[in-house]
Amino acid sequence: MEIKSPTKQIYPFVLKIRDLSGQTGHPIYGNELSRFGIAGKLFPEGTFEVHWKTAFQFNLKYPSPVIKALHFGPLHSDTRTSIRLGRDLTGIGLIDAIDDKQIKRMLSEQNALGLNGRINYVQDPISKRNVIGRFGYKASSPNLIDQISKAFRDELGVTSVFYPNNPCSARASTCENLNNLGGLEVSAAKIDEIAEFLKVIPTKSFRNNTYPDINGLGLFTDLGCDSCHRANLLATPNNSSQTFKLYTDLLLHDMGDGLADGLQEFEARPQDWRTAPLIGIGTHLRSGGSLLHDGRAQSIREAILWHDGEAQPSRDKYLKLEASQKLLLEYFIEQL
Numbered sequence: 540m541e542i543k544s545p546t547k548q549i550y551p552f553v554l555k556i557r558d559l560s561g562q563t564g565h566p567i568y569g570n571e572l573s574r575f576g577i578a579g580k581l582f583p584e585g586t587f588e589v590h591w592k593t594a595f596q597f598n599l600k601y602p603s604p605v606i607k608a609l610h611f612g613p614l615h616s617d618t619r620t621s622i623r624l625g626r627d628l629t630g631i632g633l634i635d636a637i638d639d640k641q642i643k644r645m646l647s648e649q650n651a652l653g654l655n656g657r658i659n660y661v662q663d664p665i666s667k668r669n670v671i672g673r674f675g676y677k678a679s680s681p682n683l684i685d686q687i688s689k690a691f692r693d694e695l696g697v698t699s700v701f702y703p704n705n706p707c708s709a710r711a712s713t714c715e716n717l718n719n720l721g722g723l724e725v726s727a728a729k730i731d732e733i734a735e736f737l738k739v740i741p742t743k744s745f746r747n748n749t750y751p752d753i754n755g756l757g758l759f760t761d762l763g764c765d766s767c768h769r770a771n772l773l774a775t776p777n778n779s780s781q782t783f784k785l786y787t788d789l790l791l792h793d794m795g796d797g798l799a800d801g802l803q804e805f806e807a808r809p810q811d812w813r814t815a816p817l818i819g820i821g822t823h824l825r826s827g828g829s830l831l832h833d834g835r836a837q838s839i840r841e842a843i844l845w846h847d848g849e850a851q852p853s854r855d856k857y858l859k860l861e862a863s864q865k866l867l868l869e870y871f872i873e874q875l
């Protein structure tokens with residue numbers, strides 16, 4: 540069954556496109572479908588609508604793209620697509636402030652927690668070395684410089700010294716026209732400035748280290764939520780005297796087929812997602828934001844019900860809670 544998407548959910552999305560391998564961008568349309576052109580210079584590549592389908596389990600809704608008005612011919616039937624929700628950037632500096640040692644410690648504790656989390660080793664565009672990925676829904680970006688320059692390239696078609704080429708050049712296409720505009724469009728110095736700015740955007744957490752609500756925390760631990768959403772991954776940003784709990788391990792986990800998207804990003808397979816940091820989630824929900832990588836969950840409850848794969852035991856324990864305990868747990872998470 541299909542229902543029309545609520546309008547507020549159309550525009551926070553981007554649509555990633557890949558070939559059958561799930562790894563390489565489309566030869567004509569690149570890594571993402573560009574819905575906007577430049578007046579007089581570039582045609583938009585096309586557009587997509589978000590239609591909502593109903594999953595078999597728990598009657599949950601998930602978004603499915605319907606691509607329209609393609610300017611450079613149809614996409615091959617093998618093309619893979621993935622809807623991604625753009626999230627606000629509060630707290631992104633906290634992820635930057637975590638050192639590699641802590642992430643490796645999270646990894647070494649996996650067995651004891653009965654889990655199989657993995658580091659996504661990715662290529663750093665600056666050093667060209669394989670380093671730990673930590674930003675993005677599949678942890679496919681190692682640092683803010685990479686994350687920003689990739690966003691410039693894929694979301695705005697703007698090239699930089701880190702990503703000098705638009706990712707499509709096979710035929711006359713929007714991308715080819717973009718390449719013809721010539722030169723690198725944003726300087727490394729500007730990207731640096733943006734990175735410094737992102738580091739100081741404050742997080743909107745309600746409480747940092749104190750939880751009067753002991754029962755909510757107890758449930759969170761009993762259900763095994765904190766095996767992935769780790770309370771002991773701590774960030775102390777440079778210019779801050781405060782230490783923040785992020786409620787993530789920054790590792791990839793197999794979350795099952797229901798959440799899988801068909802894309803491979805470095806070592807992250809279609810069913811692998813980086814544990815979402817829960818810090819600031821209450822503010823995000825209060826401002827009308829939705830949850831999970833493609834915004835399919837409209838509440839904490841829906842997000843938990845989508846947990847499967849390595850997180851299935853936690854979800855099953857959640858299902859067995861009394862209604863009042865569920866509320867307590869959800870209330871606790873909203874305060875993080």
Ligand code: HEC
Nearest residue numbers: 762763764767792812813814815830831832842849850853
């Ligand atoms: C095996 C690891 C794992 C366990 C255990 C786990 N989670 Fe998650 N959680 C994830 C991952 C990975 C995501 C991101 C999935 C996505 O974006 O599709 C996530 C996302 C979420 C989100 C959405 C956050 C957002 O900002 O979009 C909430 C809420 C959440 N988890 C709560 C819980 C609760 C409550 C429990 C315990 C009942 C739990 N999780 C157990 C790995 C886990």
